Amino acid sequence: MNMFTIPVPSPSSLWTTIHPGGAFHVACSFAALWAFVKVLRMLRWRMKTTQLLGPPRTSLVYGVSRDLASSQDSAAMYERWTTEYGVVYMIPSVLGQTTVVLCDPRAIAHFYARETWTYVHTPLSSALFESSVGKGLIWSHGETHRRQRKALTPAFSNVAIRKLTSVFYDSAYKAKGQWDNVIESSKDDDAVIEVQNWMNHISLDTVGIAGFSHDFGSLGGKPASVTEVFDTFGSNQKASAVNEVFILLASVFPIILKMPNKRQNLFKKLSVTMGQISNELLIRSRREKDVSIGERGQENSIIGLLIKSEGQDTEFHMSEEEVIAQMRLLLLAGYETTSISLTWALIELSRHPDVQTRLREELLAFGPDPTYDQLKANLPYLDAIVHEILRLHPSVPEITRLAAADDVIPLSEPVRMASGNMTDSISIAKGTLITVSIAAINRSSTIWGPDAKEFKPDRWLTEDGIGGKAKEVQGHRHLLTFIDGPRTCLGKDFAIMEFKTVLSVLVKNFVFEMRDGPDTPVEVARGVLPRPRVVGEDGTGVPLRIRRYE
Structure with missing residues (x-):
């Protein structure tokens, strides 16, 4: 050998x-x-991360994560811990993980300013976004996020949204016409209408026409496959406990998401359905490209910009996969967030008839349907109600990110560390989980005053209504509802204008009451996003008693 x-x-x-x-x-x-x-890694994390005080674990496996996930008011838990441990603290999470919770305006501003670069999606969030809507704006980070956002920004400018106001009115008046028919056919002068489904239909048809020049026709009774899938998420609340455990364990082992279960199957079905719709809309719009862009000047429409971004020579080129992902995201966001806000608005107005009457008087005194500019500037009580709903009922109640690099976060006031010493900044090691409870900050008594938990639109109308601490919160009107920094909601102005338009039409023409009286209990149900539900109702039912205003 x-x-x-x-x-x-x-x-x-x-x-x-x-x-x-x-x-x-x-x-x-x-x-x-x-x-x-x-x-x-654990030793490095302990050496590089400021060790803070926080609540003890209530479960060896889940820490306090399951308590938060199953709570009807996790924001109250976060606020209680803030009072006890300071404006930043640590909570024990799943299988020995630790999460840093930020409840300090200065710390949160620093955190949001570095989103998509220093602070990125967790592996679980990335996997969920990719499986449901694809590698679009909500999934991306860093330079990819910047490129995709710049490509879409013109579609959400004031000029673009001003042109869409008529679309918002059209959807609102279609709903009004249907409700008139329902009330007319009832034996009494009123009717019990399940409003959440109607808000879903309004939102879906609006985003279809405004975004993609496509009428889903759901307000006219036409079945839409996407609404059937969305509605299924809220129809089986018995499975919520199993889903909680599944998601909590997946936060440590994202591969668990590959395992089949009912909720994952729904997400997969949702993804396929939205993908099919988006493909059909894109193919149709490509055929009409010369007409829609050349003759009608719609190059700044959402679908027009997406088609334009496919060109290889464009500055913010997007692949076909990215284009489809943006369309799926817009369908999801357009369907879920505004319909949730509108439903909460009708609930709060039904609970507070004096507020409802005052809003109706403002709208009737104004006269004809206000224009885009008038909706923005000339209806202060409508504006106050819209922002009070956004404050009390954010569609996304909290976010969690992962530190992609070491960082030092400044604080507006010192906190006590686990060692007993005080510090006015905290060190964060790469790999640290960071949570911001949007709902807790929006409703914090320390930030918004002793009436922070109350529905009080008047706080937006007086100079001292927004306190000094609230003014330290960066974000739209000192709220975190639309996030802040590079990930500030791109469709914020679109959502607010649709919200105001639809609410103005409905309140001017109808009187709303809780079916079982003003003290009817309302809880949060778990759909794609948390949704209101009247206690005892199936799915996400919100039945209101509605009569025409004469």
Whole structure:
């Protein structure tokens, strides 16, 4: 045998050599190496991250995460811990993880300013976004996020939204016409109408026409596959406990998302359905490209900009996969967020008839339907109600991000560390989980005053209604509802204008009451996003008693 020739055993003979005892030792070695790496990372994290006070774990497996996930008011839990431990603190999470919670305006402003770069989606969030809407704006970060956002920004400018006001009115008046028919056919002068489904229809038809020049026709009774899938999310509340456990464990092991379960199957069905719709809309719009852009001047429409961005020579080029992802995201966001806000508005107005009457008087005194500019500037009480709803009932109640690099976060006031010493900044190591409870900040008594939990539109009408601490909160009108920084909601002005338009039409023409009286309890149900539901109703039912205003 040549001295330079080394015999190489076959895989089967090698397996025979190490099996069974050898295989066990190899497995033990890998396990030991994995544990060693985890220990090193943990030691680095403890050395580089400021150790803070926080609540004790209530579960060996879940920390306090399951308590938060199952609570009807997790914001109150966060606020209580803020009072006890300071404006930043640590909470124990799933399988030994630790999350830093920010409840300090200065710390939150710093955090949001560095989103998509220093603070990125967790592996779980990335996997969920990719599986449901694809690699679009909400999934991306860093330079990819900046490029996609710049490509879409013109579609959400004041000029673009001003042109869409008629679309918002059209959807609102279609709903009004249908409600008139329902009330007319009832034996009494009123009717019980399940309003949340109607708000869904308004939102879907609006985003279809405004975004893609496509009428889903759901306000006319035409079944839409996307609404059927969306509605299924809120129809099986019994599975919510199983879903909580599934998602909590997936936060540590995202591969669990590959395992089939009812909720994941729904997300998959939702993704396929939105993908099919988006593909059809894109193909149709490409055919009409010359007409829609050349003759009608719609190059700044959402669908027009998406088609334009496909061109290889464009500055903010997007691939076909990215274009489809943006369309799926816009369908999801357009359907979910505004319909939730409108439903909460009708609930609060039904609970507070004096507020409802005052709003109607302002609208009737104004006269004809206000224009875009008038909706923005000339109806202060409508504006106050819209922003009070956005404050009390944010569509996304909290966000969690992962530190992609070490960082130091400044604080507006010192906090006590686990060592007992005080600090006015905290060090964050790469790999740290950071949570901001949007709902807790929006409703904080420390920030908004002792009446922070009350529905009080008047706070937006007086100079001292927004306190000094609230003014430290950066974001739209000192709210975190639309996030802040690079991830500020691109469709914010679109959503607010649709909200105002639809609410103005409905309140001017109808009187709303809770079906079972003003004290009817309302809870939060778990759909794609948290939704209101009258206690005892199936799915996400919100039945209101409605009569025409004469």
